[in-house]
Amino acid sequence: xxxxxxxxxxxxxxxxxxxxxxxxxxxxxxxxxxxxxxxxxxxxxxxxxxxxxxxxxxxxxxxxxxxxxxxxxxxxxxxxxxxxxxxxxxxxxxxxxxxxxxxxxxxxxxxxxxxxxxxxxxxxxxxxxxxxxxxxxxxxxxxxxxxxxxxxxxxxxxxxxxxxxxxxxxxxxxxxxxxxxxxxxxxxxxxxxxxxxxxxxxxxxxxxxxxxxxxxxxxxxxxxxxxxxxxxxxxxxxxxxxxxxxxxxxxxxxxxxxxxxxxxxxxxxxxxx
Numbered sequence: 620x621x622x623x624x625x626x627x628x629x630x631x632x633x634x635x636x637x638x639x640x641x642x643x644x645x646x647x648x649x650x651x652x653x654x655x656x657x658x659x660x661x662x663x664x665x666x667x668x669x670x671x672x673x674x675x676x677x678x679x680x681x682x683x684x685x686x687x688x689x690x691x692x693x694x695x696x697x698x699x700x701x702x703x704x705x706x707x708x709x710x711x712x713x714x715x716x717x718x719x720x721x722x723x724x725x726x727x728x729x730x731x732x733x734x735x736x737x738x739x740x741x742x743x744x745x746x747x748x749x750x751x752x753x754x755x756x757x758x759x760x761x762x763x764x765x766x767x768x769x770x771x772x773x774x775x776x777x778x779x780x781x782x783x784x785x786x787x788x789x790x791x792x793x794x795x796x797x798x799x800x801x802x803x804x805x806x807x808x809x810x811x812x813x814x815x816x817x818x819x820x821x822x823x824x825x826x827x828x829x830x831x832x833x834x835x836x837x838x839x840x841x842x843x844x845x846x847x848x849x850x851x852x853x854x855x856x857x858x859x860x861x862x863x864x865x866x867x868x869x870x871x872x873x874x875x876x877x878x879x880x881x882x883x884x885x886x887x888x889x890x891x892x
Contacts, residue, residue, distance in 0.1 A: 642665075645664065700744050741786065806846065
């Protein structure tokens with residue numbers, strides 16, 4: 620079935636697009652977590668294809684004994700790498716790249732396959748980090764990736780490593796800028812909401828957090844860090860400012876002023892003031 624499928628792809632592509640393609644096929648895996656391994660085997664298989672000799676399809680099992688090899692990047696914790704990119708941990712990224720470029724991989728694998736796999740691994744984690752934090756990915760990242768990927772033919776590991784670090788740093792910078800903008804927007808929205816609703820007796824840390832669609836613990840931390848005051852202190856200040864205005868400008872009774880400032884309990888209002 621694999622033979623039929625691959626030959627059909629080649630024939631259809633040639634017929635419909637007038638393009639010749641080469642296909643590398645990995646070993647067969649049932650475990651979804653083996654996808655990365657299958658991808659790396661596919662890249663290796665592609666290295667054996669020879670279009671000039673009309674060898675358009677290569678199955679990795681036909682050309683290499685994959686079970687006898689040291690699995691390339693098998694010990695890499697991509698979840699930690701992704702987290703490092705999201706949290707601006709450049710040292711972890713650099714250490715990971717140091718491990719990626721270890722000579723032991725080059726002794727048992729095609730060096731071009733190794734370089735392409737490293738570049739693709741970094742790229743995929745950077746793009747995933749951007750999508751999960753920023754949402755959109757600027758085309759410049761795809762363009763830079765292609766430039767780095769194309770540089771594999773020169774086999775300059777030092778240059779490629781430097782470019783990958785720069786790629787990660789640029790990714791981190793975009794994420795940091797986005798977080799700063801998000802925090803600023805969050806504070807502006809919360810202050811606007813406070814000004815319009817401070818007299819609501821049901822206004823709480825939980826209710827405003829729900830309105831802003833963030834957790835109360837996160838909002839409380841960010842609010843105090845960005846404003847220098849806690850949410851409760853800021854809310855109380857707004858209520859007291861309004862109360863002073865009403866005391867000076869109206870003849871309202873104390874319980875009326877308390878109600879207008881969002882206090883159901885006049886005694887608690889007196890205590891707060």
